[in-house]
């Protein structure tokens with residue numbers, strides 16, 4: 001918006017509409033009961049993963065003050081039901097295209113419903129794609145799915161990174177995450193709690209612990225200690241297990257790792273670290 005004010009000497013006052021420059025992120029839910037993250041920039045609204053039911057997703061979008069009818073696309077990272085459960089119904093309900101890899105779509109165990117899916121681009125883990133104001137840069141991650149991917153998402157010079165189902169944050173992930181203003185990373189379990197868990201079968205424990213499974217608090221902390229570039233003001237720990245982790249343990253591991261690196265990073269560690277909830281949406285994070 002331009003405002004001109006003349007008081008003897010001509011003055012020019014320029015006020016920018018900041019809202020259109022911002023990237024806003026809300027994690028609608030995170031964990032094995034369902035993952036979904038809403039990202040907004042300008043007039044573009046994208047849902048990353050849809051692991052909640054379509055009804056619950058709509059409810060949570062409304063609860064954070066957004067109109068579900070204005071959603072532009074659903075992007076699915078991989079076929080596991082905690083990331084893909086709701087997308088066929090949501091796509092149909094809101095008439096919204098789904099961006100998913102062909103391998104993941106074929107691997108989805110949702111049979112007939114897949115035919116109703118309004119397909120966006122057939123994405124894959126090695127090709128960038130654009131949706132409205134966003135540029136998605138996917139990359140391959142170690143996880144036991146057909147073509148699992150993480151992304152950085154950029155708009156207007158603002159960058160976020162999201163990687164929530166992966167055995168480890170390897171060198172590729174660390175390199176792609178460099179320069180991010182926000183990171184959403186997995187802190188699935190505390191290794192000792194997982195080992196001691198009496199009702200997980202041995203095979204499941206092995207799967208979770210493997211290089212293609214899920215990240216422990218230790219691995220998350222190692223990334224922050226060794227490979228994190230220090231830029232992101234917001235580090236959201238996500239996909240916490242309700243059975244084998246505790247938010248306080250995950251937070252402590254992250255804060256301690258960041259504190260070990262001070263005074264390298266100026267901002268304080270406690271303020272940077274946030275925990276995504278499984279049972280409801282996070283606060284909006286504005287970048």
Ligand SMILES: [Zn+2]
Pocket residue numbers: 078080143145165
């Ligand atoms: Zn998965």
Ligand SMILES: [Zn+2]
Pocket residue numbers: 031032035080082083164165239
């Ligand atoms: Zn998952």
